[in-house]
Amino acid sequence: MSANPPPALPTDLTGRVVFVAGGGSAAPGWSIGRAACVTYARQGARVCVADRDAASAQETTALIRAEGGHAYTLVGDVAIEADVQRLFAEARAHFGPIDVLHHNVGIGQTGGPLETSADDFARIHAANVGSLLLCVQQALPDMLARRRGAVIAISSVAGLRYVGYPHLAYSVTKAAVVQFTRMLAQQYAAQGVRANTVVPGLIDTPRIAGTVAKMFSDNLEEARAARGRQVPLGRMGSAWDVAHACAFLASDAAAYVTGTELVVDGGLTGKYT
Numbered sequence: 308m309s310a311n312p313p314p315a316l317p318t319d320l321t322g323r324v325v326f327v328a329g330g331g332s333a334a335p336g337w338s339i340g341r342a343a344c345v346t347y348a349r350q351g352a353r354v355c356v357a358d359r360d361a362a363s364a365q366e367t368t369a370l371i372r373a374e375g376g377h378a379y380t381l382v383g384d385v386a387i388e389a390d391v392q393r394l395f396a397e398a399r400a401h402f403g404p405i406d407v408l409h410h411n412v413g414i415g416q417t418g419g420p421l422e423t424s425a426d427d428f429a430r431i432h433a434a435n436v437g438s439l440l441l442c443v444q445q446a447l448p449d450m451l452a453r454r455r456g457a458v459i460a461i462s463s464v465a466g467l468r469y470v471g472y473p474h475l476a477y478s479v480t481k482a483a484v485v486q487f488t489r490m491l492a493q494q495y496a497a498q499g500v501r502a503n504t505v506v507p508g509l510i511d512t513p514r515i516a517g518t519v520a521k522m523f524s525d526n527l528e529e530a531r532a533a534r535g536r537q538v539p540l541g542r543m544g545s546a547w548d549v550a551h552a553c554a555f556l557a558s559d560a561a562a563y564v565t566g567t568e569l570v571v572d573g574g575l576t577g578k579y580t
């Protein structure tokens with residue numbers, strides 16, 4: 308054994324530029340994207356907070372700056388190519404080349420094939436998967452030029468399993484996110500770029516109040532409790548539970564992790580029923 312001490316866990320992101328696509332929150336409070344932005348900044352990263360909702364992105368930036376961190380607000384729709392080109396140009400002009408891309412946006416609509424129009428299916432695909440392509444097209448050249456980079460894409464357990472009610476377009480696009488990211492990881496591993504998917508389970512973020520909670524009960528507190536009871540760990544996850552997994556994958560602590568999925572679900576997908 309070497310006389311040198313073993314290395315400390317290298318979670319520091321000082322000097323790294325992290326672009327978060329969807330760094331706001333659908334409603335007041337801690338979304339996954341917002342918690343991830345704050346976590347990256349706490350690790351020393353300079354964070355580009357991109358969202359189509361200007362006020363929400365600005366709130367995330369303000370939270371980071373209030374802690375003494377570095378953040379910059381970018382406003383645009385990441386499903387629109389011209390917007391994505393502009394957002395990344397602004398990000399580079401402000402902070403420099405992108406080291407980490409965190410693709411966070413995800414929209415959905417409950418219903419199966421008979422309740423989902425082709426237009427809605429295409430819209431949800433453009434938002435959840437098309438935007439991933441557009442963001443990767445922008446971030447990848449920066450990473451390849453320096454032979455270093457990490458991509459973190461956010462999927463969902465709905466992309467791996469039937470979650471108890473029809474959520475077709477969302478589930479199919481979230482499955483696509485997983486395979487897109489695996490493909491990316493394989494193609495660019497030799498050039499220093501890692502790519503992984505984080506797969507959140509049932510997470511207690513502000514947006515669930517207006518969407519999936521209704522699948523459980525009209526009463527929000529009952530719905531939250533019912534959602535939590537499904538989970539082996541006995542509770543829904545918090546946005547921070549997911550953000551911490553993202554921060555690990557963004558850092559050199561995950562230097563040997565690529566092309567895989569980190570499931571953050573309190574044991575949900577391992578359960579029989």
Ligand SMILES: NC(=O)c1ccc[n+]([C@@H]2O[C@H](COP(=O)([O-])OP(=O)(O)OC[C@H]3O[C@@H](n4cnc5c(N)ncnc54)[C@H](O)[C@@H]3O)[C@@H](O)[C@H]2O)c1
Nearest residue numbers: 329331332333338339359384385411412413463507510512
């Ligand atoms: N909350 C959960 O239970 C849960 C579970 C599994 C997976 N997820 C996934 O985690 C991610 C974050 O979830 P959340 O609950 O924090 O969501 P959220 O809706 O609060 O946050 C998403 C943010 O992305 C922004 N956004 C959406 N479409 C955009 C676009 N085209 N261009 C720019 N910005 C856009 C929204 O304005 C919002 O601020 C999503 O991908 C979601 O599918 C959530």
